[in-house]
Amino acid sequence: MVSIRNPERSVEQRILDAAAACILAYGVERTTMTEIARRARVSRPTIYRRWPDIRWVIAELLTVRITGVLEAVPDRGAGRESVVGRVVAVADHLRADEIVQSVIRNAPGLAMTYITDRLGTSQQILIDALAEAIKAGQDEGSIRAGDPRGMAAMCLLITQSTIQSAQMVAELLDNEALNEELAHSLNGYLKP
Structure with missing residues (x-):
């Protein structure tokens, strides 16, 4: 309509x-x-x-898809376990997203811009949402002290690496095991 x-x-x-x-x-x-x-x-x-060129169209498409996943995975409340659960769920959805995976696998030049050179819009949105959740978890006492934005950026790096490299370790870690290990990593990083 x-x-x-x-x-x-x-x-x-x-x-x-x-x-x-x-x-x-x-x-x-x-x-x-x-x-x-x-x-x-x-x-x-x-x-x-x-949009000035095809790269900008694709970047916008990725932003819409990634933020759509963030919106689709509900906020699970304050606390480290809830924050980690949401991050793992978002990562799981993005690993299954055909468009996101197509860009990672088939457009390395475009993907590398957002992996090594600069933060994209969707990454900034994810950091903002995660920083807010980390701050709430700090206030609640289940997340260690520290700069929430810096910690959110580190969680993004850990999670982004998992999304990008999951295929490489698929024989060692199936989807469920990968989610468990990502949760373990993030819980260990965030715990007081």
């Missing part, structure tokens, strides 16, 4: 949905603005008015 209040959002959503479909059909490297425009039923200039 098209929103009367914000028809612009529906165009952007169609573009992002088309980009996701293209990534699944052709892979990241062969996804083009032309094909996205065709699938979204918009002109290429319509896309270019919103």
